[in-house]
Amino acid sequence: MTWIVFLFVLVIIFKIVADKAKYEKSTYKKETQFSYWKVKRDKGLNGEYLTVNEIDQLKGFHKVLVNLYLPKARGGGTTEIDIVLLHETGIYTIESKNYGGWIFGNEEYKNWTQTFPNGRKQVFYNPIKQNRTHIHALKKQLNVLDGGIFKSIIVFSERCELKDIVLTSTDSRVIKRKRLRQVIHNEGTQVLSGSQILSIYKQLKEFSNVSQAVKVAHIAQVKKRQR
Known part of the structure; x- marks a missing residue:
């Protein structure tokens, strides 16, 4: 029995070491500089990772930015964008929801609902509306008028489980993580060159890895709005 326990512990240690080595080489680590253990302990950060x-497995030239704090297009303050993908087929604003349970939502409603097997429910702000705020901020910052990008x-x-998601427009997609590459691949048409992608990346990079003061001010702003 002792040898079995020893081998089990050895296997676990080996998996952790391999997983950590993979993380250290990842784009997410490069962009955020978060430690492996910080990401593993935080469900939201782990979902982004x-x-x-x-x-990272996408075909075509692309760059990724994570946790951008951009000035809002209207009303002052900042808006936090989880992930911005700059790809040949467009600028993708990605809101990451690392949730379990059943998800119910309507594009027109202010809030969506997460329901757990024990019957408990959690309400969260409509992520489609959330992402529209993000896109408005990006348009203003980049001074881009072509919304189709x-x-x-x-x-x-x-x-x-995306139990009941009602979409009333064609400008947003609500998917599970494993479908992401296929959805982007299906876009097909190239709208950005490599040089344009690099230029946009440089313009936006200063809004990632912001100071703790900016993050604290953003959290205070969100809490004030929720009162």
């Missing part, structure tokens, strides 16, 4: 891993994707965890 897994989503960026999917993006921007694409909104809400990415949910594989652990959840």
Whole structure:
């Protein structure tokens, strides 16, 4: 029995070491500088990491930015964007929801609902509306008028079930993480060159890895709005 326990522990350690080594080489680590353990302990950050891993396997030239704090297009303050993918087929604003349970939502409603097997419910702000605010901020910052370049994707965890999602427009996609690459691949048409992607990346990079003061001010702003 002692040898079995020893081998089990050895296997676990080996998996952790391999997983950590993979993380250290990831785009997510490069963009955020978050430690492996910080990401593993935080469900939201881990969801972003897994989503960026999917993006890393995309074909075509692309760049990724994570956790951007952009000035709002209207009303002052900042808006936080989980992931911005700059791809040959467009600028993708990706809202990451690493949720479990059943997800119910309507594009027109202010709030959506997460329901758990024990009957408990959790309400959260409509991520489509959330992403529209993000796109408005991006348009203003980049001074881009062509709205067709921007694409909104809400990415949910594989652990959840998108039970009843009602979309009333064609400008947003609500999917589970494993469908992300296929959805982007289906866009097809190239709208950005490599040089344009690099230029946009440089313009936006300063809004990632912001100071703790900016993050604290953003959280205070969100809490004030929720009162």
